[in-house]
Amino acid sequence: MTYDTNRHTIRPALRRAARAVALAAALFLPAAVLAAPAQAASSCTVNGVPVTSTVIRGTEAADTIECSSGVAADTLVEALGGDDTITLAGIVAGRVRGGDGADRSTLTSGELTGDLDGQMGRDVFEVRGPVKGNIRGGQDDDDIHLYGNAPVGPAADVRGAKGADKITLDVGADVDGLVEGNDERDEIRVLGTVNPSGKVHGNAGPDFIRVHINRGIVDPRPGPGDDCMVDVGNPCVPES
Incomplete structure (x- = not known):
């Protein structure tokens, strides 16, 4: 009887390789899941109070909102009602909404890559950076x-x-x-x-x-x- 040594040597090697690939997948899959990026929050002040969130809201009264370090792409800044003053600087990549009322929105420096929307009321925009x-x-x-x-x-x-x-x-x-x-x-x-x-x-x-x-x-x-x-x-x- 002929004994095929190559066949009996290759098959265990293939099984070991398959187990190694499966182990590597099991080890790296949780890391890939954990590495999924979270929504980036922005840091602003609303009437002098620091707020760090992906949703930054004013009130139905007149608010002063300042975002001096930009607005991340995942962030919504919403002034709501009242005659609001919104002051922005840095890269404004998110959405900024004035809401109701006669609002004043100013980009003092940086650039606007997101959206700036006055919404209701007679609004004023002053922009000192690339749009x-x-x-x-x-x-x-x-x-x-x-x-x-x-x-x-x-x-x-x-x-x-x-x-x-x-x-x-x-x-x-x-x-x-x-x-x-x-x-x-x-x-x-x-x-x-x-x-x-x-x-x-x-x-x-x-x-x-x-x-x-x-x-x-x-x-x-x-x-x-x-x-x-x-x-x-x-x-x-x-x-x-």
């Missing part, structure tokens, strides 16, 4: 001011939304993304440049648009009584 996310005035007559160190990035959307809104972009706040008024009579002034990828839309309502240098698209959109002017570059034309 790579979204700014939305909300449901009333809002004032959005982007200073010279607040350019609008290619993926950004700055919109007044409902109401007769005023949107001002200082020299240096060039537009590579979208700036739009939306409903009612909006006033949009770009004192710098709309770059080739940039767009300025008036949308519904008799809008006033003034752009200093236009290398992109400035379109008042349909609406009787639009007043659109470009100092240098491409004229105001409907986007095809």
Whole structure:
């Protein structure tokens, strides 16, 4: 009788290898589960009281909310009712909502990569840092001011939304993304440049648009009584 030594040697080796793989999987699976990232909390103050959470809320009265170290992507800052003052610095990657009332939201430094939404009431926005996310005035007559160190990035959307809104972009706040008024009579002034990828839309309502240098698209959109002017570059034309 012939005895196959190779077969009897290989099979135990394969069984040992299979047990080793199974043991390794059992050891590493819990570590992988434990390594799953948790939601990142943010640290702010609400009326002088420190709050660290993924949801930071004000009250139905007038609140002062300060987030000096940024807002993480998983964080919601919600001022709720009242005429609130919201002061932000650092990288604002989460969502910031003014709620009801005439709110004032200020980005003193850093950059906006998340969402800033005034919601109800006549809100004021002052932005002193690059806009790579979204700014939305909300449901009333809002004032959005982007200073010279607040350019609008290619993926950004700055919109007044409902109401007769005023949107001002200082020299240096060039537009590579979208700036739009939306409903009612909006006033949009770009004192710098709309770059080739940039767009300025008036949308519904008799809008006033003034752009200093236009290398992109400035379109008042349909609406009787639009007043659109470009100092240098491409004229105001409907986007095809």
